[in-house]
Amino acid sequence: MLLTILTISSLAVLVRIVANPLSNVFQKQLTQRAANPLFVTSVTYGILMLVCLVFWTQLQFTGLSSGFWLSMLIASLFAMFGNVFLVKAMHIGDLSVLGPINAYKAIVGMLISVFLLNEVPGWWGLVGVLLIVVGSYVVLNDKKRQSNELPTQTNKTGLFQRPEVKLRLAALVFSAIDGAFLKKAIILSTPSTAFFYWCTLGFAFTFIWILLTMRTTWRVQTALLLSQKSTYLALCITVGVTQMASNIALANMPVGYALALFQTSALVSVLFGYHFFSEQGILRKLIGAGIMVAGAVLITVLG
Template sequence: MGACNEFDTTQSGAMIYLGFAFLTALFESLKDLSGKFGLGQINEFFISWAMSAFALPILLPILFYVGIPELNASFWKAILVGGLLNAVSLVLYMRAIRMSDLSVTIPMITFTPMFLLITSPFMVGEYPSTIGVFGVLLIVGGSYMLNIQTRGKGILEPFKRLLVDPGPRLMLLVAFIWSFTSNIDKIGVQNSSPIFWSVAMTSFLAVSLFPIMLKFSDHSKEKIINQAKPLIAIGVFNALTFVTQMIAINFVFVAYVISIKRGSAILSVFWGHLFFNEKGLRERLVGVIIMVAGVFLITLS
């Protein structure tokens, strides 16, 4: 039975699967929190590899259940191009988290839907609606709130801070790259299946990042062992994010699931305040909520 019918006929069941969507947001935020802890001792190259490699023991057995679909040339082109772009963006993602506060870096990923309104018409022929444009305005307005305390230095100062601070600046680049990889993901899924594509991409990242990790990571075995908990945690939470998201989108509208998943940025603001004593909780929380609302509008459009 399709997701729409399931949602209409069993309201209590839909609420259960919406719970999986909220778990997706929780695990996504915990993945970022684990990465932030690990980056205190281990560089972004090792963390990026661990995020994919340590997820595989959980994800690979799923293939025995779903099977391997017939793969064509379009799939292999998508996995190659998308995999290379995702490998670059993943390293930049972790570097951004290492360089700046979680509460101002993670919210920048909500700019991906805004960039998609630019890239999607060219790549997959999808065009924005009026409600989507309004969602963009909310994302931009919410980003202004992240550094609203600097407004006394000039009305445009909150925007300038996003470009001056290396973490948010790098994360904006990641969001831009993801606007391309999101379209490539769609091509990959259309030429395989959602579950197989996710497992294949994770495997590609683990393999492609391995030699890069060896070249640029000079950590001792003792240091890696000492950081085993956050390294394993980031892989486990990455896998759990995938599993709960796949369960949710099978029974609830995809638009709802993705919008709720982006709510992980709200949790990241709390984690930054609780575990790293990051300042400006109220302003940043308001800003992120506005940005997530913008994501929701764009997704629905």
């Protein structure tokens, strides 16, 4: 039985490591074609919700506890903001940079545990933080880009001042909080039930947001959806696979171990950025991503 759980969890983690960066590729392609990040996120939620209703005959609609609904509402709300910020970051930034930045989620998790659970990190955890900072410097230290900027611009575009990095950091903070509450919802139900309501509530939240902010542009975005339907379909498939794999991993593994293993996708993001968008500095970014992955593993496993 234990071997079966380990095999299922390992397969889920492996699938997520590949599917998540691939979903980022499709998000970036759509935003490059003038798709609105909020609209992209809402369509993704909506299509996945409809797929669940049509093909998932064993969904649970009754008998769910108040604890499940509270956890699911909070998780879905934070997931919505996290996904919208992520797509916005992909629009203006390099995939090979923003993928490795996700390793900072390990630091966020460590800080949350310090204040909420009084879990003070050990020396290995502090070494992991240092490795993530060093790795991010290696990934982001584009001397060629800096040489093309004015001195005043260089100061403004430091590590945490670059808009795409700010958006990606905001996305991972929301995602880290979302993950904690999603884990509780999964424990109180099943991975498939939590997945369905993650899609449904996410669609409801984004649809309300669209009604409030996109009254004059939703028709243009709908036309773009029809013209780019194959890319939207590919995005929905990869996001669906990513989230379902995450739910399965969280159901069978401690959050810390799953989080550490998820960071391996940073290396895949660098390779995808080079392959799909001809992003430069591939060797430097691979080295930096590797350092950040090592730091995340130290924080979540040994810290």
